[in-house]
Amino acid sequence: QSVLTQPPSASGTPGQRVTISCSGSSSNIGTNAVNWYQQLPGTAPKLLIYSNNQRPSGVPDRFSGSKSGTSASLAISGLQSEDEANYYCASWDDSLNGPLFGGGTKLTVL
Amino acid sequence: QLLLQESGPGLVKPSETLSLTCTVSGGSITSNNYYWGWIRQPPGKGLEWIGNIYYTGSTYYNPSLKSRVTISVDTSKNQFSLKLSSVTAADTSVYYCARLVVTGKGPGFNWFDPWGQGTLVTVSS
Numbered sequence: 001q002s003v004l005t006q007p008p009s010a011s012g013t014p015g016q017r018v019t020i021s022c023s024g025s026s027s028n029i030g031t032n033a034v035n036w037y038q039q040l041p042g043t044a045p046k047l048l049i050y051s052n053n054q055r056p057s058g059v060p061d062r063f064s065g066s067k068s069g070t071s072a073s074l075a076i077s078g079l080q081s082e083d084e085a086n087y088y089c090a091s092w093d094d095s096l097n098g099p100l101f102g103g104g105t106k107l108t109v110l
Numbered sequence: 111q112l113l114l115q116e117s118g119p120g121l122v123k124p125s126e127t128l129s130l131t132c133t134v135s136g137g138s139i140t141s142n143n144y145y146w147g148w149i150r151q152p153p154g155k156g157l158e159w160i161g162n163i164y165y166t167g168s169t170y171y172n173p174s175l176k177s178r179v180t181i182s183v184d185t186s187k188n189q190f191s192l193k194l195s196s197v198t199a200a201d202t203s204v205y206y207c208a209r210l211v212v213t214g215k216g217p218g219f220n221w222f223d224p225w226g227q228g229t230l231v232t233v234s235s
Contacts, residue, residue: 032218037157044206045157047223051213056223088157092218098170099210099222101149101157 004028004089004102011108017077020105022089024070028100032092034072036065039086039104048087049074076107084109112137114207114226122201122233128194132207132226139188140165145210146190147222148181150203158203162210163190197233204228 005023012018022034036049047056049065052072064075076083086104093100118130132146139146148160161171163181171179183190194201208222
């Protein structure tokens with residue numbers, strides 16, 4: 001089964017800008033859009049970015065997404081303590097004929 | 111505001127069938143452009159897609175689970191359900207239901223929103 005690869009951890013200090021990468025293949029990110037989900041401790045995942053770079057209503061513009069080729073990135077600027085969470089990328093996979101999730105990145109705000 | 115709520119036993123014995131129901135409130139399960147899905151997350155691990163269903167009953171399953179999974183819908187109750195047979199300890203997870211938003215751009219442009227709060231199912235004798 002195809003996988004989306006994310007770094008297991010990332011960190012930054014308040015006010016900093018951090019980026020989280022997501023690497024896939026031609027059967028997923030290379031062909032389809034990327035979504036990002038934020039999972040705060042002990043809660044369900046929440047949609048953070050959809051269609052590569054669109055923010056749902058209520059998501060601060062500190063969060064932004066981008067995609068290039070078979071990779072995608074989530075950027076968080078003006079890092080805040082409440083951003084400490086796990087972040088998951090996801091993309092439709094043509095081989096799976098369904099959505100594929102990355103392994104998740106745990107973001108720590110130092 | 112659309113809300114989803116999972117319900118079902120929190121403990122299932124090995125080799126038995128896990129059964130969960132997702133109740134949708136604040137909107138109709140028969141709305142166009144939405145599928146309804148199940149996703150699971152083993153403790154301390156990442157997310158795994160289980161399958162989706164449309165209100166007409168059309169289903170899509172993760173091939174790795176397909177032989178054991180059945181997802182059904184009850185439009186009269188605004189609910190959809192998950193059955194996973196022959197469970198083992200490896201099926202111990204938090205199970206989430208979620209709405210899959212489908213756009214006209216094709217299957218590659220869809221996303222899960224919102225999600226239910228999740229329910230922990232432990233497989234143990």
